[in-house]
Amino acid sequence: MTIPTITLNNGVEMPQLGFGVFQVPNDETEAAVTAALEAGYRSIDTAAVYGNEAGVGRALAKSGIAREELFITTKLWNADHEQPVAAYEKSLDLLGLDHVDLYLIHWPTPARDLYVGAWQGLEELYAAGRTRAIGVSNFLPEHLDRIVALGGTVPAVNQIELHPALQQRATAAADERLGVATEAWSPLAQGAMLENPAITAIADRLGRTAAQVILRWHLQQGRIVIPKSVTPSRIAQNIDVFGFELTDADLAAIDALESDGRTGPDPAEFNAA
Numbered sequence: 001m002t003i004p005t006i007t008l009n010n011g012v013e014m015p016q017l018g019f020g021v022f023q024v025p026n027d028e029t030e031a032a033v034t035a036a037l038e039a040g041y042r043s044i045d046t047a048a049v050y051g052n053e054a055g056v057g058r059a060l061a062k063s064g065i066a067r068e069e070l071f072i073t074t075k076l077w078n079a080d081h082e083q084p085v086a087a088y089e090k091s092l093d094l095l096g097l098d099h100v101d102l103y104l105i106h107w108p109t110p111a112r113d114l115y116v117g118a119w120q121g122l123e124e125l126y127a128a129g130r131t132r133a134i135g136v137s138n139f140l141p142e143h144l145d146r147i148v149a150l151g152g153t154v155p156a157v158n159q160i161e162l163h164p165a166l167q168q169r170a171t172a173a174a175d176e177r178l179g180v181a182t183e184a185w186s187p188l189a190q191g192a193m194l195e196n197p198a199i200t201a202i203a204d205r206l207g208r209t210a211a212q213v214i215l216r217w218h219l220q221q222g223r224i225v226i227p228k229s230v231t232p233s234r235i236a237q238n239i240d241v242f243g244f245e246l247t248d249a250d251l252a253a254i255d256a257l258e259s260d261g262r263t264g265p266d267p268a269e270f271n272a273a
């Protein structure tokens with residue numbers, strides 16, 4: 001299985017489709033990530049706050065897959081905006097790795113106003129060659145503009161909630177303007193769109209599942225996606241999305257489903273630490 005890559009703004013190649021482990025308990029993560037690696041995924045998305053970096057690390061070690069074939073992302077939690085280097089080192093310890101491929105600021109938490117300093121910490125890690133790429137998550141255009149205006153490193157990625165019910169056109173446009181790759185979290189809207197009649201009609205016509213149709217909608221627009229599942233058959237199904245195409249009319253029909261169906265917090269208001 002060859003997964004297409006997206007070339008990030010620093011030249012690093014990132015698989016366009018990866019495997020997310022949000023809400024997977026640490027003791028179930030090794031099995032889920034093992035199933036994903038066996039199905040052909042090579043990019044894994046975790047975060048310090050998910051509490052399952054150790055489980056991810058066990059699966060990676062057990063797999064025997066060469067490190068350079070893997071693309072591992074983790075994220076700096078909000079409480080650690082003032083100690084990004086120490087937090088990075090703790091994540092590496094738990095993962096059993098000497099670097100991750102992409103390190104993200106998980107949320108801007110704008111009312112705390114510490115994300116600029118956190119970004120400068122990530123820039124230090126990147127400049128020292130300790131991670132292959134740095135980026136952000138849940139950044140709105142004003143947060144992106146503020147860190148880009150510092151004149152240092154432009155984030156390689158902005159990982160945001162994005163699916164047919166929440167299409168984030170303003171943030172995706174800001175990402176594009178600044179050369180930041182958009183990565184969709186909850187690409188399947190946590191399952192909420194799988195019975196939508198516009199999507200199931202396309203799936204039935206193509207002999208595919210609704211989840212596969214939604215993933216194709218993302219991929220054909222150049223986005224990175226990281227669907228999560230703990231169910232081996234779904235894990236395999238979600239990576240089997242490179243042998244068919246949606247038409248322009250299919251893409252437009254899904255574009256028309258925007259409904260502000262947010263599944264997670266609003267980054268403008270989420271300030272938990």
Ligand SMILES: NC(=O)c1ccc[n+]([C@@H]2O[C@H](COP(=O)([O-])OP(=O)(O)OC[C@H]3O[C@@H](n4cnc5c(N)ncnc54)[C@H](OP(=O)(O)O)[C@@H]3O)[C@@H](O)[C@H]2O)c1
Nearest residue numbers: 020021022185186187188189190211227228229230231234
């Ligand atoms: N940066 C952030 O703030 C942030 C926030 C949220 C998520 N994320 C990342 O994005 C990843 C994906 O998002 P997510 O986990 O919220 O949601 P998601 O991938 O949109 O959906 C996952 C849900 O859909 C189900 N599912 C998956 N594939 C399916 C299929 N083929 N058919 C039917 N149901 C299917 C899963 O069930 P089962 O597992 O029971 O099979 C699970 O309940 C996360 O794991 C995490 O890595 C990042």
